[in-house]
Amino acid sequence: MELIPAIDLLGGNCVRLNKGNYDQVTKFSSNPLEQALQWQEEGASRLHLVDLDGARTGEPTNDSIIQEITSAIKIPIQVGGGIRTKERAESLLKYGVNRVIFGTIGIEEPELVKEIAKSNPGKIILGIDSKKGKVATRGWVKESEINATDMAKSFSESGIAAIITTDIDTDGTLNGPNLLAMRAIAEVSSVPVIASGGVGSIADLLSLLSLEHYGIEGVILGRALYEGAIDLKEASKAINQGKMQDVPSTETFFA
Numbered sequence: 001m002e003l004i005p006a007i008d009l010l011g012g013n014c015v016r017l018n019k020g021n022y023d024q025v026t027k028f029s030s031n032p033l034e035q036a037l038q039w040q041e042e043g044a045s046r047l048h049l050v051d052l053d054g055a056r057t058g059e060p061t062n063d064s065i066i067q068e069i070t071s072a073i074k075i076p077i078q079v080g081g082g083i084r085t086k087e088r089a090e091s092l093l094k095y096g097v098n099r100v101i102f103g104t105i106g107i108e109e110p111e112l113v114k115e116i117a118k119s120n121p122g123k124i125i126l127g128i129d130s131k132k133g134k135v136a137t138r139g140w141v142k143e144s145e146i147n148a149t150d151m152a153k154s155f156s157e158s159g160i161a162a163i164i165t166t167d168i169d170t171d172g173t174l175n176g177p178n179l180l181a182m183r184a185i186a187e188v189s190s191v192p193v194i195a196s197g198g199v200g201s202i203a204d205l206l207s208l209l210s211l212e213h214y215g216i217e218g219v220i221l222g223r224a225l226y227e228g229a230i231d232l233k234e235a236s237k238a239i240n241q242g243k244m245q246d247v248p249s250t251e252t253f254f255a
Helices: 032-041 052-057 063-072 086-095 104-108 110-119 148-154 179-188 202-209 232-241
Strands: 002-010 013-018 021-029 047-051 077-080 099-102 124-131 134-137 142-147 162-167 193-196 216-221
Touching (some): 002 052, 002 063, 002 193, 002 232, 013 032, 021 032, 077 124, 086 110, 142 148, 162 179, 179 202, 179 216, 202 232
Parallel strands (some): 002 047, 077 099, 099 124
Antiparallel strands (some): 124 134
């Protein structure tokens, strides 16, 4: 399982939100490039960058930082937040970004995302951010009536590289991942799934190992890394040596 440190950009700073709430922001660094270099040095094989300003407004405001990071580090970078057009996706790929993440337009213009995925094989990720099983968009400030599992199914043959599934109610809380939600998405997805939200300890990471055979191939780490609850090097060792735990059935989940 790939451990992917997150760098969430808001106003040029590295921050974390609590449950996606823009009124509950914790600033961890004013130097995102320095932070990216640190995660690379500590053994990260990939970075997850989110333009929170872009996610909320649809307008890119952190591109200079994204370009700085892509120019300075050697590991792949995936970027999300406010990517709602083909032109925007292609501009990020030209910066050297390895993969771009579509969220909002996955609901609003699914055929466009599928078209972009087919013309950029291996480069497009679908972000499914959900609250109580329903997909949220526009930087998590707008909730829909679409089931997260239904959305995952609808993109099964679209040519996307992966799905990132974030449980909003656990994101930034360090209270543990919503294993049922993660498994429910993975069970219906024909592409790899990356889990996000709630991981606060190495024990939480080990609990996610039980979902590998369902298709969970990575996990995004945010607040737990920044607050020192998880050490990236130690976490990598634990994952390599970890034992799987049982996860209950999702028969009634998202009913």
